[in-house]
Amino acid sequence: xxxxxxxxxxxxxxxxxxxxxxxxxxxxxxxxxxxxxxxxxxxxxxxxxxxxxxxxxxxxxxxxxxxxxxxxxxxxxxx
Amino acid sequence: xxxxxxxxxxxxxxxxxxxxxxxxxxxxxxxxxxxxxxxxxxxxxxxxxxxxxxxxxxxxxxxxxxxxxxxxxxxxxxxxxxxxxxxxxxxxxxxxxxxxxxxxxxxxxxxxxxxxxxxxxxxxxxxxxxxxxxxxxxxxxxxxxxxxxxxxxxxxxxxxxxxxxxxxxxxxxxxxxxxxxxxxxxxxxxxxxxxxxxxxxxxxxxxxxxxxxxxxxxxxxxxxxxxxxxxxxxxxxxxxxxxxxxxxxxxxxxxxxxxxxxxxxxxxxxxxxxxxxxxxxxxxxxxxxxxxxxxxxxxxxxxxxxx
Numbered sequence: 001x002x003x004x005x006x007x008x009x010x011x012x013x014x015x016x017x018x019x020x021x022x023x024x025x026x027x028x029x030x031x032x033x034x035x036x037x038x039x040x041x042x043x044x045x046x047x048x049x050x051x052x053x054x055x056x057x058x059x060x061x062x063x064x065x066x067x068x069x070x071x072x073x074x075x076x077x078x079x
Numbered sequence: 080x081x082x083x084x085x086x087x088x089x090x091x092x093x094x095x096x097x098x099x100x101x102x103x104x105x106x107x108x109x110x111x112x113x114x115x116x117x118x119x120x121x122x123x124x125x126x127x128x129x130x131x132x133x134x135x136x137x138x139x140x141x142x143x144x145x146x147x148x149x150x151x152x153x154x155x156x157x158x159x160x161x162x163x164x165x166x167x168x169x170x171x172x173x174x175x176x177x178x179x180x181x182x183x184x185x186x187x188x189x190x191x192x193x194x195x196x197x198x199x200x201x202x203x204x205x206x207x208x209x210x211x212x213x214x215x216x217x218x219x220x221x222x223x224x225x226x227x228x229x230x231x232x233x234x235x236x237x238x239x240x241x242x243x244x245x246x247x248x249x250x251x252x253x254x255x256x257x258x259x260x261x262x263x264x265x266x267x268x269x270x271x272x273x274x275x276x277x278x279x280x281x282x283x284x285x286x287x288x289x290x291x292x293x294x295x296x297x298x299x300x301x302x303x304x305x306x307x308x309x310x311x312x313x314x315x316x317x318x319x320x321x322x323x324x325x326x327x328x329x330x331x332x333x334x335x336x337x338x339x340x341x342x343x344x345x346x347x348x349x350x351x352x353x354x355x356x357x358x359x360x361x362x363x364x365x366x367x368x369x370x371x372x373x374x375x376x377x378x379x380x381x382x383x384x385x386x
Contacts, residue, residue: 011137012214013119017112021156035217051288051309052205052215064205066113068156068175 002075004029005057007044014066015054021068025077081180082108084377085171087159088187088319090116091363092353094143095370096185096377101150103378108179109147110171112158115140116189117316117354118363122212122232122239128363137213139363159188162323164346182384183377186323186335186344186351187370190316190361195227199283200312207289208310212236219309221245225292227280228313229256234266236313241269248305250278250294278303283310318355330357341376342369348380 008015034041048055056063058074086093089111100107121136157173168182192210209215224244226233229251266272277297284291327344328336335351342350350373353366
């Protein structure tokens with residue numbers, strides 16, 4: 001099973017959609033609220049070069065935003 | 080397979096249409112890129128939706144989504160690329176390279192944030208530039224940010240950011256800000272915000288991330304620079320209607336022309352509800368109301384067609 005980490009904020013609709021999408025496809029993930037955790041925020045910015053959420057780390061591969069196509073590919077989700 | 084109805088969009092108009100369509104027994108597919116639409120991204124609580132004295136946008140959106148999904152309806156997270164008229168209905172093509180056939184379609188894809196179209200905006204998107212303050216705002220703790228737009232959306236964004244940022248500039252291109260007095264007062268009383276009128280944004284600059292903006296003072300014509308870490312764009316919305324060109328008429332704002340009672344467009348069986356149509360009042364309750372009207376009208380249309 002792939003190790004999935006989601007960097008998100010509490011009120012971001014695309015973060016919610018992304019998590020729903022993963023749950024619907026039976027993936028579990030670590031959900032990191034970067035608004036409460038400065039170290040994780042710095043890690044997210046460094047790894048993604050991005051000042052926006054969501055960011056997903058799938059086995060070390062960084063995906064910025066809810067990029068459904070890329071995420072599906074990395075996780076072998078066929079629709 | 081042919082659906083009775085396809086609903087495009089998962090904001091209040093689309094979700095209400097879905098609830099009605101399901102209860103009317105229509106075989107329905109709802110396609111949306113995310114649930115909740117603009118309300119899920121609202122920077123301040125909603126206080127004018129009957130039944131809820133005060134509720135966050137995301138919560139109200141989730142309640143609607145839960146209601147919808149408790150019913151018999153198919154939903155797909157995808158984005159619509161094109162709608163074509165066929166002899167027996169409509170073919171909807173999505174960006175995920177799928178196509179679906181339905182006898183009737185309700186367009187309810189709402190509106191997208193209007194871009195500024197200045198140099199640096201695209202380059203620094205997600206690197207300081209944001210169209211979603213509730214998403215990205217919390218990342219700007221103790222930073223200096225600019226909100227572009229002095230309307231209600233701009234001030235609501237500023238109110239949200241007061242609790243987070245160190246300093247907030249609000250730039251309004253006109254000679255006065257247009258936000259409600261109450262919103263202006265909250266912002267002014269915070270002591271954290273500086274409102275700059277007659278300020279036309281010209282450029283967003285930075286290295287890896289945004290570090291400044293340049294604006295023109297319309298009174299003097301001079302250019303000024305502000306050191307900021309973030310830029311929140313709140314200059315209004317543009318209806319998401321480009322994928323139905325040819326099937327509907329537009330007004331000068333690219334909003335879809337519909338008949339008042341039924342929300343039907345010039346094409347029979349094709350309806351448009353919510354912020355993408357010509358209705359002047361862009362409210363959650365009006366969008367939901369139009370979703371209901373469009374679903375009922377679609378039901379009547381299908382009944383008549385079957386006769």
